[in-house]
Amino acid sequence: MIDYDRAMQATRRSILIGSARLAVGAGLVSLVGTIPARATPQTMRDAIREAVGDAPLRTGRVTLDIPSLVENGNTVPLTVAVDSPMTESDHVKTIHIFNEKNPQPHVITIALGPRAGKARVATRIKLADTQQVVAIAAMSDGSLWTASADVIVTIAACIEDVN
Amino acid sequence: MTAAFLRVAILPLVAGFASLALAADIPTAERRSGSEFMGPETRAMQDDDTTNPGMLWVLDGEAAWRRREGAADKSCADCHGYAQTSMNGVAARYPAFDAAKGRPVDLEERINMCRSEQQKATPLPFESQALLALTAYVGRQSRGQAIAVADDARTYPFIAAGREIFERRQGQLDLSCASCHDDNWGKKLAGAPVPQAHPTGYPTYRLEWQTLGSLQRRLRNCMIGMRAEPYAYGTAENVDLELYLMWRARGLAIETPAVRP
Amino acid sequence: MARTLLNVPAKAARGEIIEIKTLIAHPMESGYRVGLNGAMIPRDIIDLFVCTYNGAEVFRATLSPAIAANPFITFSTVATESGTIEFRWTGDNGFSQTESVLIAVE
Numbered sequence: 001m002i003d004y005d006r007a008m009q010a011t012r013r014s015i016l017i018g019s020a021r022l023a024v025g026a027g028l029v030s031l032v033g034t035i036p037a038r039a040t041p042q043t044m045r046d047a048i049r050e051a052v053g054d055a056p057l058r059t060g061r062v063t064l065d066i067p068s069l070v071e072n073g074n075t076v077p078l079t080v081a082v083d084s085p086m087t088e089s090d091h092v093k094t095i096h097i098f099n100e101k102n103p104q105p106h107v108i109t110i111a112l113g114p115r116a117g118k119a120r121v122a123t124r125i126k127l128a129d130t131q132q133v134v135a136i137a138a139m140s141d142g143s144l145w146t147a148s149a150d151v152i153v154t155i156a157a158c159i160e161d162v163n
Numbered sequence: 164m165t166a167a168f169l170r171v172a173i174l175p176l177v178a179g180f181a182s183l184a185l186a187a188d189i190p191t192a193e194r195r196s197g198s199e200f201m202g203p204e205t206r207a208m209q210d211d212d213t214t215n216p217g218m219l220w221v222l223d224g225e226a227a228w229r230r231r232e233g234a235a236d237k238s239c240a241d242c243h244g245y246a247q248t249s250m251n252g253v254a255a256r257y258p259a260f261d262a263a264k265g266r267p268v269d270l271e272e273r274i275n276m277c278r279s280e281q282q283k284a285t286p287l288p289f290e291s292q293a294l295l296a297l298t299a300y301v302g303r304q305s306r307g308q309a310i311a312v313a314d315d316a317r318t319y320p321f322i323a324a325g326r327e328i329f330e331r332r333q334g335q336l337d338l339s340c341a342s343c344h345d346d347n348w349g350k351k352l353a354g355a356p357v358p359q360a361h362p363t364g365y366p367t368y369r370l371e372w373q374t375l376g377s378l379q380r381r382l383r384n385c386m387i388g389m390r391a392e393p394y395a396y397g398t399a400e401n402v403d404l405e406l407y408l409m410w411r412a413r414g415l416a417i418e419t420p421a422v423r424p
Numbered sequence: 425m426a427r428t429l430l431n432v433p434a435k436a437a438r439g440e441i442i443e444i445k446t447l448i449a450h451p452m453e454s455g456y457r458v459g460l461n462g463a464m465i466p467r468d469i470i471d472l473f474v475c476t477y478n479g480a481e482v483f484r485a486t487l488s489p490a491i492a493a494n495p496f497i498t499f500s501t502v503a504t505e506s507g508t509i510e511f512r513w514t515g516d517n518g519f520s521q522t523e524s525v526l527i528a529v530e
Contacts, residue, residue: 067204071355071424072370073519075492077204102490103456110499111484115477117502123485124492126454154354176509216494329523373451399516420469 006079038128039105044098047105052136055144062147064135073153075126082137082145090120094138101131114152127153188411189345189359196415197358197423200349205370209422217299217368217420220292220375224300227293233284239297242281250304255417258406260317266399267321267406271298271377289396295375299366301421309416310363312409325407328400334391355424360385361412362405364421375420378405425521426450430511435501444475445498447522448513454489470495470515478507487515497501504506 011062039047058139062090065079082092097107107125119137134148198206200316212218226237228246235279243249258267260277268276274297276284287294314322329340344360351357372380379401383393394400431445432434448470450486455467475483482501510524 023431059521067202069202069354071202071205074373075370077208079498099490104456104488104490106488107490108488109486112485112499113482115480115482117500120500121485122496122498124496125165126452126490126492212497213429213445214447215500216447216496218429219427219494221448222429 002111036133038101038103039099041100041132043080044100048096048098048136049135051098051106051109051145052094052138057136057144057146059146061145062121062135062137064133064147064149066133066149066151068149068151070127070151070153073129075124076127076151076153077122077124078133078149079120079122080135080137084119084137084139086116086118088114089140089142092116092137093140095119095121096138097123097125098131098134098136099125099127099131100133102127102131107133127151129153187342187345190350194361194412194415195359196361196363196374196412196418198364198418200356200358200422201424202208205422205424209364209418214418215368215422217366217375217422220296220299220366220368221303221420223292223296224298224303227297228300233278233282235281235283237249239277242277246304247299247337250301252305252308254302254305254419255308256312258312258321258402258409260313260321267318267402269378269402269405270301270409271379272397272402274298274301290377290380294367295377298377299375299420302417304364305417306419307416309414310409312406312413314410314413321342321403322407322410324400325403325405325410328404329407329411334386334389336390338389340385340389362408363415363417364381364418364423366419367421367423371424378408398411426513428435428511428521428523430525432522432527434483434526435528435530438503438505438529440503442495442527443498443500444471445496446511447494447496449494449518450513450515452489452491452495453521457490468516468519470499470513470519471499472514474512475499475501476510476512477501478505503527505529508530 013113061083063081065078065081071162077096080095080097082095084090084092086092092112095110095112098105099107102112108123110121112119132150133149136144136146138144198209209216231238231241239246254270257270257273259273260266261268269293271289274294278284279286312318332339340360343357347403348357348359362378366375366382368375369381379396382401382404386393425448430448433442436442450470451468452470453465453468455464457465459465469487469489469491471487473485473487473495474481475478483499485497487495506527508524509527510522512520512522514520
């Protein structure tokens with residue numbers, strides 16, 4: 001846990017980010033200059049290839065459960081389930097989550113195996129903006145399966161100190 | 164948030180709201196906690212203690228409850244025993260009138276009074292992790308209980324003072340709290356529903372903050388959103404406003420530690 | 425030490441798939457936010473979470489800054505035998521924390 005001073009500092013920081021977000025959202029002024037370069041659909045595709053190799057990505061077997069309308073991009077609950085018997089000979093080896101528009105395309109990589117019993121994991125992620133989220137499962141037979149979801153991120157009205 | 168943004172983006176939204184002129188009390192039957200305006204995912208996060216991040220502070224508070232502190236070398240537990248029984252229902256009736264001070268004190272201030280007067284320790288700063296943890300732990304012991312602050316001759320002037328602040332137009336946008344929370348609750352503002360502003364779940368884990376925060380922090384956020392000067396932590400105005408909001412929410416159940424967007 | 429909240433059944437039948445929920449207090453400062461002075465706030469995240477069951481690794485997650493503050497991870501494992509399930513979180517600035525729980529398998 002953080003102490004008081006750090007908390008207050010953090011408070012002021014999130015204002016800046018909040019202001020940038022709001023201003024951009026309203027299409028008034030672009031404060032994007034103060035925000036580092038973001039991931040793009042292309043950098044996401046590159047990151048995916050780097051993580052899982054060149055095998056074809058097939059749609060199916062993966063269920064990505066994420067709200068389509070997010071109340072706050074700072075904490076977005078997400079569950080991924082993969083249809084697999086999870087046996088020695090046939091199981092999910094890794095699950096990857098990627099996004100298009102955060103500063104970095106990679107979100108999380110999970111390594112599991114037959115001892116998991118079932119391929120179902122949940123976590124909470126940050127989404128900087130309305131965007132697509134992609135889940136990929138790499139199977140023990142080398143095949144890759146994927147699911148994606150479009151997520152709309154809304155903005156808080158009441159925020160921290162501006163001055 | 165720039166003032167320009169607020170004028171350009173929020174004002175037109177607010178202009179679409181019902182008459183800003185008259186603030187009417189929300190009928191008892193229509194009173195709803197902020198959790199009822201949230202999406203099912205945020206609601207689920209709040210309702211399950213094994214996934215509610217606010218429980219991290221409750222656990223810290225539980226440890227602090229048993230820790231001896233100050234020149235008196237006493238823990239909260241040394242005097243109050245099990246919080247489950249001694250603190251049951253307490254948070255539902257705060258802010259409460261303090262005879263020595265001649266005015267209401269909120270739960271944070273009440274805990275700090277025990278720290279300085281009983282434990283002989285230095286008071287914990289507002290919004291410190293230590294004070295939030297103790298307040299969350301004490302608040303948790305009232306979960307599910309109906310809010311019931313005293314409404315009597317001693318508290319009445321302070322409830323009225325809080326109400327006056329709530330209904331007063333202020334800030335560069337010339338809005339009152341009531342123009343959003345009494346007259347236009349349920350409508351959308353920049354995509355987010357406007358709740359009725361009932362303080363049912365404080366301290367609350369607010370996703371926007373990515374941490375637990377007090378009701379005073381939440382009130383300051385709304386004042387800043389209105390481009391009004393927020394009251395400093397611990398001021399009489401903030402406590403009056405807290406008391407009015409709790410009175411206005413009477414009968415609703417405590418949800419501490421709640422989760423809010 | 426960061427506060428953690430672990431949810432693991434104390435008892436399970438042999439071969440049963442059990443669900444494990446973990447929460448840990450951590451700011452997950454992304455390294456992409458700008459401070460008041462205009463400078464970047466340095467990254468401070470947990471980047472690895474590993475779960476072992478009687479010493480054998482059963483689950484591993486590599487985290488990027490896009491994981492929300494106070495990381496929450498839920499997964500499952502097969503209850504194979506009685507023993508210790510251990511959780512380890514490591515990250516920036518030498519962050520390292522280990523917690524364990526006992527499980528009885530019949």
